[in-house]
Amino acid sequence: MNIDKNSLFLYAVTDRNCLKGKSLEEAVEEAILGGVTCVQLREKNVSQEDVIREGQKLFKICRKYNVPLIINDDYEAALKCGADGVHVGIEDAPVAEIRRIAGEKFIIGATAKTVEQAKLAESSGADYLGVGAVFPSPTKANAIRITPQQLSEICGCVNIPAVAIGGINAENISEIKGCGHSGAAVVSAVFGADDVKAAAEKLCKAVRDTIK
Secondary structure, X not given: OOOOHHHHOEEEEOOOOOOOOOOHHHHHXXXXXXXXXXXXXXXXXXXXXXXXXXXXXXXXXXXXOOOOEEEEOOHHHHHHHOOOEEEEOOXXXXXXXXXXXXXXXXXXXXXXXXXXXXXXXXXXXXOEEEEEOOOOOOOOOOOOOOOHHHHHHHHHOOOOOEXXXXXXXXXXXXXXXXXXXXXXXXXXXXXXXXOHHHHHHXXXXXXXXXXX
C-alpha cells in the first residue's frame, strides 16, 4: 500500500466553482493549514494540458507540507505533472492497467459503491477506496447513494483503507460514525466556505469523532 491511512483522514477534493474569490492555490494551502491530509485535483471540462499545469502548481504546495496530491481520472496527467497518484471511477481506466503502466509506487484510488467493486479494486492493485455517495452531493446531483450499512460492509470487506465521500459536512458526518472508514473526502464543505482554514479545522474534529 502506497498511502498511509492517516493521509486519508481529511481528503479535500477541489472544485474551483465553489471558491469565493480565492485562487485554487490559495484555497488549497489554507485547507492544508486547517488540517487537510490529502488533496485531489478535480478539473472537469478542461484540457489535459490545463490539468498538468494546475497539478504542477498544487504539487509544489502539497510537497511543502508533505501532503499527497492525487489527480482525478487522468493517470497520464498525474504522471506528467509529478503527482503522487490518481483516483479513478468505475468507468475510467482499469486499476490493473494503471498499475502496470505507472508502477508499484504510484498511488491508485478507486471508487467503490458495492462489495464486489471494492474487492475487484483491491485485487487489481488499488491502494485505497472512495466509497459513496453517503449523502446527497451538491457537486454530483446524480450520484448513487449508499447507506451507512453498505458503507460499513464495503469498508469491512477489504484490507485497504476507505474514505467516505458524498455530501459530507461537519453537521452530518456523525451519521456514519463507526462504519470503518479511515477518513472523509469533502468538496464544498471546505472549498465552499468563507474561511477555508476554519472549515477544515472544524471538519477535522468532526471526522475524528466518527472514526475513534
